[in-house]
Structures are given as structure tokens and as C-alpha cells.
Amino acid sequence: MPNLALRNLLHDRLRSAMTVAGVAFAVTLVFVQIGLFLGLLDNASVTIDRIDADLWVTSRNTPNVDFAHGFPETLVQRVRSVPGVARADNLLVQFLNVALPTGAEEGMLVYGLEDFARWGLPWKLESGDLEDLRRGDFMILDASAERRYGPFAPGDYREVMGYRLKILGRSLEALSFTTSPIAFIDYRLVQRLAGERMSGRTTYILVRAEPGADLAAIRAEIGARLPHNDVYTAAEWARRSRGYWIASTGIGLNMYITVFLGCLVGVVVVAQTLYTSTMEHLKEFGTVKAIGGSNLDIYRILGLQALLAAVVGFAFGGGISAALAPAMASIGLKLIVPTGLTAAVFAGTLLLCLAASFVSFRKVAAIDPALVFRA
């Protein structure tokens, strides 16, 4: 049977292309904006997500993993003695300065542990051996640092806080929200590099519970033994770290505004092109009414046109977003589009396009079928 909605779309190809382009633009905007936002947020908690710890002990009110401040490192002994704790180690996270061969100085976010392999940090190595880190003034630098520091290779030296450190290897995917490159350095060496300020101090205690242990009880016990610290599960700490950037930097608001604008652009384009198309086909809709069609018949046509534009526009927008991901990655930006987001954007696209078609429908619903008799 003839599908008037589909045939009208195919008949008005230029207008249909504009409608689809509007939807695709909006979908791309939403995917890219939310995807980049999720990528940035992922950076904000990627080390927490990857480190194999059940609990994190932090200084009181530490806002996020990057902005750590110190407390006595000996507190780790109290944690290790808590029943159910399998392992507890100090972790130092510090911003240090690195001198580049160009003479410039840059910031660097340093993670210091005594045994990196035990905690699964860094989780992906391009080159180098974690066991070698404790054997001298060495570091493993994330490959993403090349964008800030210029090219480097294992065996190169860089000056960190006035000390020459040899680059042992390169890690992958260790990014920070602040975009400062991440380096992995032996715990004691980090203390030395940070100077007197961090002497005998740590910034976190990582806790791994014994299999089957009651994590809530361990947490409560640690809280009781370290009353001036906070204790979080890994999930809570990751959420807190991400939440800090959303709430305190305006990035969340920026994302919401852009997503809103993307949706608005999509709705306006779809509504406007459908409306213009409807105005041009007004006599046809009048004819549908004259031959006995109801408003529902007409809304089926308009709604189906909107849905077809939504599906095709979504496919194009999704395709463009997927194609953009590698380009973004090449400049150090992560585009994360989870399945849930894809489903939500698809559903949103359908709904908004249907809503946009309603503008036209209101016009058509009010037309007098007697217009078919006008020349």
C-alpha cells in the first residue's frame, strides 16, 4: 500500500535532506558533547577505577583524587592491623614540575607506590618494567605526555623538581582530568622530589580486603581508628572525584547547556522543515480530510515523516560521532558513548521529532477541508 509519509519524504528530497541534516547535527552535537564530557569524567576517576583497591583512606574533605593533601604515612600501620584487611599501602599523588628540553617547565601528576604491580598501576604498559622503578631515579611516563612535553622514549632523561630521572617506559591511557601528564615513580623517590613538605607523609592509603570480608565493618573500623581521615569505597571515591569537577567547575552546566542547545537546534530544524513542508502540502492534507481521512490519519503521516527523519538523522549523527572518535583520540580526547547513552539519545530523538511534528499537526488539524474547493 502506498505510504504517503515516506513517498512525500522521497519526493521532497532537498527538504528531507535538510530535515535529516538537522537531526544528524543535533544528534552529533549531543553525542560528542556528552561523549567528551564522559571521557573527561572518566579521566577524573580512571586511576581510582583501575587501582585494585576496595577502600581509599584520604585526608579529611579531600575533594578529588588529583587534589590530595598529606597525612602521616605511619597511619597505614593502623589500617593494616584492622581485621579483614588483606593489604594496605601508602599512595602518594603529587603535582610536581618537570623541566623540558626546550627549557620550559610543565606540571606533572605523579603517582608514587612502593609496589605498583600489586595494585595494578599503571594498567597498560607500552614499554618498561614496573619492577625496575624501585631500583633508582626512574619513572614511567604516560605516552599521552608527548602532546605536552614533546617526543620522548625509554632511556631519555627529564628533570623533575631539579632531579634527573630516567624514563624507563611508557604507559597508556593514564590521563588526568586536569590534562597534566601522569608519571609513575617509586614512593620514596616521590617523597624526596616533593621535598620537606611530604617527608614522612602520604596522601592516600589503599586498602584491599580479604576475600569474603565485611567491607562495611572494615570501613567502620578504619574510620574509628583514623578519626581525622575519610574512608571511601572505590566507587564512592570515584563518584566524589567526578562530582567535584561537575559541580565546581561549571563543566557540567556547560555540558547541559550544549546538550540543550543541540536538542533545541534539532527540534527547531525538524519543526521548521516539517512545518514548511506541511504548509506546501496543505491542500493534500485537506484532500485527505475531504475523502474521509481523520486527524489521526494526518497525524500518522506527519508523525511517520518525523520518525523517519529521526531514524535516518540518528543513523547519520551516530555514524559521524563514531567517525569522530578516532580523530578526537588523536588529540588526546576521549569520546565515551555507552550503550545506555545511545539508547537514550535514540529515544530522545524520536520523542523530540514527534514533538516537533506536533507543531505542524496543530496547523493541519485546524484546516478547513473546504479549502479543497478553492482554486
Place this chain on the structure above:
Amino acid sequence: MPTALPLALAPPSPAVASSRPVLLAERVTKSFRDGREEVPVLSGVDLALAPGEIVALEGPSGSGKTTLLSILGCILTPTSGRVVVDGEEVDPRRPGRLPEIRKRSLGFVFQQYNLFPALSARENVEYALQVKGQRGGRARDAAARSLAAVGLTDRADFLPRDLSGGQKQRVAIARAIAAEPPVLLADEPTANLDTRAGAQVLDLFRDLVRARGSALVIVTHDANVRRIADRVIGIRDGRIVAPPPAENPT
């Protein structure tokens, strides 16, 4: 074909007299509100059509022809009076019922053809049947029969833009008759056609109406329509009047 044109105003045709009218209007009035003023457009119109009867409705612009056609076609409701279409009385208090009557009992042919430009001739007819509730093979067969009846089987897959004016009007007629409605309403169906195409369309109307027994009302300025009409009715200032004298048809 009648040789003397029947220009009867009041007396119904013999067919009407002998059978139940398929379309009936009694004392129909219609007025529109223009600001605070009621403007009467129709005043006490009576009309009855029997199955198989062709009535030409003639009148100058603004005389109320189209308003009467809209009321007979259940597109407008009368301000007062009574309209019965195929045995169902139109109830102005139930406007939701009008599309049902149009769907079931009426076929329209418009001056501008009003074909769907994105659909082929066959699809135009099929779509109308779809709106009227016929689908699938039944609708396909009915569309094919209709197009064959108007002599357009070989143009069934043409888009309207690829058809001549006469062919478009024949597609419009095929669309109007496809569901075999008892009443056909045509608004200036020959106005946009040249003399030859117009004559062909009128012959087609006559043959179809005779063959199918539908009633046909043709609103027209075209004197040639009288050639096929059983009755010619004049309308002026919203009232049925004696039809204007016959001009020499072209």
C-alpha cells in the same frame, strides 16, 4: 443521451420521483459570521438526487455553489435545514460523524485535481481506498478496475507531473469512484481542461454514472456540462433560481 436539455428547477426528474433520493437537502441555510455580522450564504435550499441522476449546479461566483457543495459533501454543516446522504441524516451536533459519511458515501472530484504529487496514478487511487478502510489485494484490484474504467491502465504508474490535465482529472475521477460511493460531487471538473479533454471527462462522468448508478452533482460554469446533465439548477445569492439560459456550448 438526452437531446433536449432538462432545465427543471423545482420538479425532480422522473428518476427522483420514482426512487428514494440518495442525496437530499431540505430548507438548508448557511450563514457565516463576519465580525459581529451574520452573513447569509444559503437561504432555504431544497435539492434531491436519485441514484444515477446527474445535476449541474450553475451560478456566478459568490452565489453559494461551493458552500452548497461543501454541505452536500458533509464538509460543512448547515446552519439550519436537513441533509440526508445515502439514508443517513447529517447531524450538525455530531461533527465527528461527517468524515465517516464522506468516507462511506461520497466521492469528490476537484477543479485542481488535488492528486498527491508523490504518488503514482495507481497509488493515488489506492491511498484513497486505504483512507476509506480498504487495504491489500482488495484495494489493489479496486484501483486497477477504477483506472481501467477511466482508460488509464497504461498510465497507472505515472506520477501526476507526467500526466496531462485531462489524464489527471481522469485519475481524480478514478479515485472518486474507486470505493463505489453512491454520491459523486464534482467542483468545476472541466475548468482547467481544454474543450476536447473537457468533453472526454464529461462523457466519462456520464458513462460511469449510468453504469454504476451513482448520483452526480457538478458545480460548473461550463455550459458543456448541460450536455450530460439530467437537470440544471441555478443558484444566485444563496437561493435556487431558474438556471441561466443555455449558451451555445463550445
